[in-house]
Amino acid sequence: MIVAGLDIGSLTIKTLILEDGKIKSFTIIPTGADVNKLTRDCLEMTLKKSGDDLKNLSSIVATGYGRINIPFSDKSITEITCHALGANWLNPKTRTVIDIGGQDSKVISIDKNGRVVDFIMNDKCAAGTGRFLEVMAQALGIKTEELGEKSLQSRRKIKIGSMCTVFAESEVISLIAEGQAKEDIIRGLHEAISNRICSMANRLRLENIITLTGGVAKNIGMVRALKKRLKAKVYVPDEPQIVGALGAAIAANKILNSK
Secondary structure, eight states: OOOEEEEOSSSSSEEEEEETTTHHHHHOOOOOSOOHHHHHHHHHHHHHHOOOOOGGSSSSOOOTTTTOTTTSSSEEOOOHHHHHHHHHHHHHHHHHEEEEESSOOEEEEEEESOHHHHHHEEOOOOOHHHHHHHHHHHHTTTTTTGGHHHHTTOOOOEEEEOOOOHHHHHHHOOOOTTTOOHHHHHHOOOHHHHHHHHHTTTTSOSSSSSESSSGGGGGGHHHHHHHHHHOOEEEEEGGGGHHHHHHHHHHHHHHHOOO
């Protein structure tokens, strides 16, 4: 049985093929204006990698912010449910999922079967998200993917006072003008985000093991800051960005098996 999971996020589109409970292939591309076409293109790329065809798919489930705009999917499911399923599949000991995506962050409590017990979500502003870090990287004049490694070179602690994207950007520009090291500023940003995430997490019953998902989990400096702040066992998947798409594919399997 071959199924596909589609995760249409604010910054990236992820598609994944699952066959008999095993990941065959996946693709990650930037999100653009024509979400429907880009998602289809992304799926076709993934099918090509796995040597399959659209007609071979038994089911397609979509998740993420753009899920309602995909007419060729069989069902759409919230990203909270899908990240819970995907994290549980990757590490069955997971009881808390922290997903830091492009435009929101979520903390999800799950049971041993990957079902959502409770969750809290920040989707009112870009604070502590991938977009927040993109803006800060631009202000620093570096690439977003450089943030993690550079923060590890920090030798001095700097506190970032604001988590509002606009105010934090102004603060970063001021710190640069003062001659503060970029590495120290980045570390300060990571610590500010980790404080915000932990504040969210503490409003739930935080349990081990914590699995990090979303693109920001690729940032080694951000992961280190979270581990230090959480003081718990933290698991980072090899490819944390596909967890939502994986969960959508798992949901597709479950739907088929229930018929």
